[in-house]
């Protein structure tokens with residue numbers, strides 16, 4: 113009887129491992145433990161054994177029964193797990209869902225493109241804090257003490273930072289140019305660098321003006337730097353950004369921190385110079401004021417104006433983006449209207 117019990121144990125466990133469905137497991141339970149099952153039948157012979165043998169065989173039979181039951185439970189769980197895996201298995205033939213990846217804001221993209229162009233011409237990229245002082249925003253830049261830009265109608269002053277001299281008031285930077293003096297004070301000359309960022313003006317908004325906007329300024333300081341070299345630089349940058357030659361023209365301009373000053377206009381790319389509402393039907397868009405740093409600015413930066421000269425350009429990022437995509441209202445860039453922004457992904 114012992115050998116037959118051992119035989120049943122080995123056979124039944126092997127059979128359970130092979131079982132591929134809950135129905136087959138139930139069938140095996142019947143085969144071994146059912147009313148006419150093989151183990152049940154075998155145990156009917158226990159009565160013919162001696163009490164000693166009956167005890168031993170009874171114990172062994174219980175072991176075989178428990179082993180079988182445990183193995184059956186384990187197999188049942190395995191089968192359930194397989195079934196649920198199969199049920200959750202993705203159908204690879206279904207078309208995928210598109211993932212929302214987002215994209216760069218068109219102004220950020222323009223800023224990066226300009227960074228690339230300037231970097232390729234050996235410019236360094238410099239960043240300055242958005243809060244600056246009257247010293248850097250106006251005094252160092254040759255703005256006279258009564259200049260209207262110092263007025264709170266134009267500049268956001270920070271309350272509680274005034275002092276008697278008036279030169280140390282803090283403000284949101286109304287332009288980037290103060291950053292150039294800061295850079296030159298730290299690094300000296302010769303220098304070529306760009307310093308992009310957001311600037312703040314306390315003014316009424318319209319289709320071409322915003323209270324906060326991005327600027328992108330560049331400065332070269334060197335010995336005998338000529339305007340014609342500057343104009344070549346401007347054409348090179350515009351050609352890289354727009355991927356084609358963009359006609360430019362230079363006019364005289366006035367800013368306190370330059371001497372002489374100029375305005376660079378580019379051909380309106382919305383109408384290709386034909387005239388449209390964006391360019392006020394002139395065919396030109398003012399994109400880059402600039403000039404040669406004023407001797408007082410060079411002195412403020414610790415440089416001798418008899419030795420050093422330079423070339424400032426302040427690139428209107430918003431304007432360039434308007435030109436790139438033919439957009440006619442600058443306020444759209446800051447409107448956070450996703451329907452507008454998603455077009456640039």
Ligand SMILES: [Zn+2]
Pocket residue numbers: 380381382383384385386387388389390391392393395396
């Ligand atoms: Zn136009």
